[in-house]
Amino acid sequence: MNLNDIQYVYFIGVGGIGMSALARYFRFINKEVAGYDKTETPLTKELAKINIDIHYSDGLEFVPKNFLQKDKTLVVYTPAVSSSHSEYQYFLQNGFVIKKRSEVLGMITKDSFCLAVAGTHGKTTTSSILAHLLKETGIPLTAFLGGISEDFNSNFLLEGTAYAVVEADEFDRSFLQLSPNVACITSMDADHLDIYGDIGQLHKSFKEFANRLKPGGKLFVRKGLPLEGITYGIEDDSDYCIRNIKIEHGTYIFDLGTPDTVLKGVKFNKPGRHNLLNGLVAFAMAIQAGSPPYRLAEALASFKGVQRRFSYKIKRDDLVYIDDYAHHPTEIDAVYQAIEEMHPNKKVLAVFQPHLFSRTKDFGDEFAKSLSRFDSIILLEIYPAREEPIQGVDSNWLLRKILNPNKKIVQKENLIVEIKLQNPQVLVTMGAGDIGLEVINIKNELEYAH
Structure with missing residues (x-):
């Protein structure tokens, strides 16, 4: 397939971080771009600003008609989307060219x-x-x-x-x-x-x-x-x-x-x-x-950094707030090491949202050991992403494994109240789920409270 022959590129899961970069690329080289995603996010809003047509309900009636020309359309999908997705099934059964994001990256590069x-x-x-x-x-x-x-x-x-x-x-x-x-x-x-x-x-x-x-x-x-x-x-x-x-x-x-x-x-x-x-x-x-x-x-x-990679949100003498994407025990250990090195002898509160039931199950003991090193730990419920629940694996199961007694599970809507009650010198939020959407609220509340 020659990308030059393609006029339309349709993304199933357009709001993913890697998918949205590809969508930008095709828009930049003057292709028509549209896509589906499950929920509206800051990333999808940015894509809409560059005339990418996005909808949030799975159904062929939402796909712009131009994109239903199979000889002119490339369909890009993410493995995070279920194979039972009705749009995906339509493109598959009607002989469209369907590629994973990685295949398209290979073609481009x-x-x-x-x-x-x-x-x-x-x-x-x-x-x-x-x-x-x-x-x-x-x-x-x-x-x-x-x-x-x-x-x-x-x-x-x-x-x-x-x-x-x-x-x-x-x-x-x-x-x-x-x-x-x-x-x-x-x-x-x-x-x-x-x-x-x-x-x-x-x-x-x-x-x-x-x-x-x-x-x-x-x-x-x-x-x-x-x-x-x-x-x-x-x-x-x-x-x-x-x-x-x-x-x-x-x-x-x-x-x-x-x-x-x-x-x-x-x-x-x-x-x-x-x-x-x-x-x-x-x-x-x-x-x-x-x-x-x-x-x-x-x-x-002069490198500034990447959002949600040891990102300082507040950096004052009395309070440091760091946000990080860490979602694996090795990454949590790396965050701990960096805090110890840069902010020694400070009381650290770690807020962690586990990502995926399977990963939590596979690394339960390692997560518990890594999290136990912080002075105090708050767990949110597991973010399921693409997965169905696994019997017996939840945040309570992980909490029981954490040896540090300063630990608790908090519902997301009560998180800011609990952080303020604990009054940490260093706060770190970690996880690859939707905890990233809470960061701005936490930052604003803590700055306003000062």
Whole structure:
């Protein structure tokens, strides 16, 4: 299928972070774009502003008539949408070209110099840093991001088409649709076991991804992962390495060693060792696109961040409020480490909304251990996303596993009252569900109360 022959692109699940970036891309290259999603969100409102027709009820009568021409229409769907969805079934049974988001990304990027970021954690931050570095050093790129970059205020960037930055998503083995020139793997922790069954199958999939590099391609792997590649790490013998770290006014200052040189006094403003590693591998990948190392070091210092990735909402002496997308025990541990490093000896209240019944069940003990480290814990009910409930798995089940006695389950409508009662010095909200929609209300209430 040639994308040039397509006039109409229809999205089933257009409001997803990755889907909406694709929708923006097709709108940008003057295709007609429309789509369905379950609920209206800030992202769908932004899409509507650029003349993307969106509806929120599943039914063929809501699909604009132009999009029912199968020889001129591409249908893009997300695996998060049920296969029983009536619009999906119509397009399937009537011979339309239907592609997953990842397949379309593969089609768009196959003729560009593709830089792909893979890993169970860190994809969005790393790809956002990489897009920022390339843009700042004058590389003509298109970037499809899994979060809203605070540097571009968007999940999509189009500065040119010679280079492409994409997230290589392991969910549903999507990343096996890509053939990158340069790739990295940040982590291979057990996740998506509803898809893979066990960690062995997950690791096998990452090895398959590594084998999909174009001839002469470069693979960067975090030191310690069971894969061959160019290594990166902190205070070790990696090919790309950060050493001599200091913290001044919440900023990391360090030396950055490459196979060719050492750059001294490099600055980076995002807290957490995990973010330092993300910045380091983005730097290493950007060198492969031809950016000069000293310019990249300057650009690292100006990276602002990604919404919901250790995002400071309030930063006062008496109260710090951080919001993060963390939805896996390893990510919660990384948030804890960053808070400990940047705000030592402060009383920390963690609010966590578990995401998916299957993930909560698979990692119940690990979640409990990670959350128990905070001074106080509030759990919200599990956000189901695409799943049906699992018998016996709910937030009460998880709460019983948490050993810290300062713990409770709170309904969302009572959350702000409970946070105020606890009066923390540091508040962190975490989760990949709709907790993100509560952040602005929490911020406003806490600022107003001051």
